[in-house]
Each structure stands twice: as C-alpha cells, then as structure tokens.
Amino acid sequence: MNQTDAQTGLAAFDLDLEHGLWDIARPNWEHVIVHARRLTLSHTPGRGARSLDLLHIATARELAVTEFLTFDSNQRWIAAAEGFATPV
Numbered sequence: 001m002n003q004t005d006a007q008t009g010l011a012a013f014d015l016d017l018e019h020g021l022w023d024i025a026r027p028n029w030e031h032v033i034v035h036a037r038r039l040t041l042s043h044t045p046g047r048g049a050r051s052l053d054l055l056h057i058a059t060a061r062e063l064a065v066t067e068f069l070t071f072d073s074n075q076r077w078i079a080a081a082e083g084f085a086t087p088v
Contacts, residue, residue, distance in 0.1 A: 027062040035061045043078050050074075057082060
C-alpha cells in the first residue's frame with residue numbers, strides 16, 4: 001500500500017463516518033484503566049499478559065460488548081476467562 005492508497009482509504013472511512021455507517025466508541029478511560037489494573041493483577045503473573053492486550057479487553061468490558069474477536073491465543077484465553085464469547 002502506498003501513501004495515495006492510504007489517503008484514499010482514510011477519505012472513504014471519513015465519508016462513511018459522515019453518513020453514519022460507523023460510530024466512534026468513546027469509553028470512559030478512567031473506568032478502562034480500573035479494568036486494566038484488575039486484569040493485570042489477575043492475568044499477568046500466570047499468563048504473561050501484555051499491556052495493550054489487557055487494554056483492549058478492558059475497553060471491551062467498559063463498552064459492554066459480549067464478543068471479543070482476536071487471533072492472539074493468549075488474548076483470546078484471557079477474554080474468555082473474563083466472560084467474553086471468543087468465536088474466532
């Protein structure tokens with residue numbers, strides 16, 4: 001992908017946003033950090049969980065989603081342990 005392709009893709013995404021095809025989630029970041037701290041204490045010692053993986057799971061928790069999609073096996077295990085459906 002070159003610079004022009006990237007700019008074209010971003011412009012298309014911006015247009016989709018304007019037309020209401022996407023919505024930007026705005027979680028309460030203080031709550032996300034609280035969730036992430038709990039996840040860190042629960043899963044880092046035993047699983048070696050990475051900080052960004054835990055932030056993704058914490059954000060999903062804050063947004064009250066029920067399914068968590070990931071191709072990372074460790075992140076999937078933690079998400080499932082936290083009660084998310086992990087269909088992939």
